Amino acid sequence: MMGIGHRLAVLLFFTLLVLVGYNVLDDYGISWDESIQRRHGRVSLDYAAEKLGIEHETLEPNYDLEDYQWANYGMIYQILASLIELNMGVEDDPFVYYRIRHLINFGLYLLALGCFYRMLRLRWPERPWYPLLGTVMLTLSPRIFAHAFFNPKDHLLLVFYVIASFTLLRFLKVRSWSALLTHAFATALALNTRLPALIILFATVAILVWEQFTGGRKGYRELLMAASYPVVSLLLMIPFFPYLWEDTLSRLIGAFSEMSDFDWGGYNLLFGDRIAAVDVPAYYIPAWIVITTPVAYVLLSLTGGLQTLRHSWVAIRRGRLWKDFATQCYFTQSGLSIGPIVVVILLGSTLYNGWRHMHFVYPGLVYLALVGFAYWRRLYPPVAAAILTITLAVTAFDMVRYHPHQNVYFNYLIHGEPLVSRFDMDYWGVGYREALTRLANSVPEGETRTVNCANWPCQDNLLSLPQPLRGRLRSEGDENRADFLATNFINSDIEAAFRHEGRYANPVIEIKPAGILTMGIYRLKSAE
Incomplete structure (x- = not known):
């Protein structure tokens, strides 16, 4: 149970975060894709209004969504932002309409942090300070914090991936139809943001099916849940995805196909090497994560991952992948964070500009870092607490001295020659x-x-x-x-x-x- 002191600490933390975010909102510039994404939203909005028979002033020039190059992307966020912009009558003032988008971005980030906190509470209900500590760690992640204001694509996938991860663990804990429906809705929102969120859908079905063979939870009810969840998720996605309102099946298949075959002829810069985006080496994503994440977080995540493997090995010897809800949380978070990285490496996916395409896995890595911290705290309580406290303080200090350019943060493993000639730096142009x-x-x-x-x-x-x-x-x-x-x-x-x-x-x-x-x-x- 949470005491009054802890409740007050949580309230103060989120209140402080709201105040800080609002006061630094205008410090962050406009990123490369924001104007393009704004146009995407207006094109989808015009299409939806036409199909619904709603008269309104269309975008000039008037694009046809059915022939639009980016029609296969879900646009729920951009449609929402465009509706607010039009209702406020600020479509001719770039400073204001971009400010609205940055405010929505940060608001969604706060929502994700709240869900992340609740997700950690599911695992550590008896240790209420752990969830708050993990949420602070996620907040004090320089690059993620900066992207929470100006990134109109990858940031949104991170937000809804966290929300769907939370609803998944909540469903696995309570096993109710209402929890499953909530999870299906969260999955639909994540799919509407970016199709890599299919990992959430596959993971949920895989867990339910796996339990049928391992004696965890067998029965008609669980099978019905496994069968109905993906159908409901896809059905709930369609209302927020105007392009799918007609010829739904073929367009959905086309969207999946285009996302998997995406091509880009540019180059990335890593350790001074120019790397073709279509042919990144296996170390590309792991390297970016290691050098742009506080070092202690990386080490704790590795510890948490190893603990997950150890618990899984013990369970496998008994014919299972987990022995209880706690180890199921570890296993699920490992799969949702490390799994996508492995898939990208095996498929040789096109990646560019740092590791922003994979930001959505980062909260899962922080989850594993908290698992690692819990392990070390059991062995060396004062030392583990002191090291993490110092890390949080130093990271907070770094975020202040980088402000508002936390998007080019590197940890202390990187030094030496000018970084601008060795790494992709402010490729967004927000500076x-x-x-x-x-x-x-x-x-x-x-x-x-x-x-x-x-x-x-x-x-x-x-x-x-x-x-x-x-x-x-x-x-x-x-x-x-x-x-x-x-x-x-x-x-x-x-x-x-x-x-x-x-x-x-x-x-x-x-x-x-x-x-x-x-x-x-x-x-x-x-x-x-």
């Missing part, structure tokens, strides 16, 4: 907001300066500056006529060429979170 805001504030009121943008995120951040600053800067496509060059060094080859050509001779603003160069604005010779 442009800080750089352009600082530049705009330096321009006298009533005057205008021109900026040559290296890529699209620069232009989008330029358009979405707060209204008082927006008129002070203007995008200029011709470098010979621009006052400044703005770049996020997304390509190390381009960066080297720029430096060789002397374009960085006159730095005006350079963004260096924790001393790492990620972005800069430079005065061009044409302005001298």
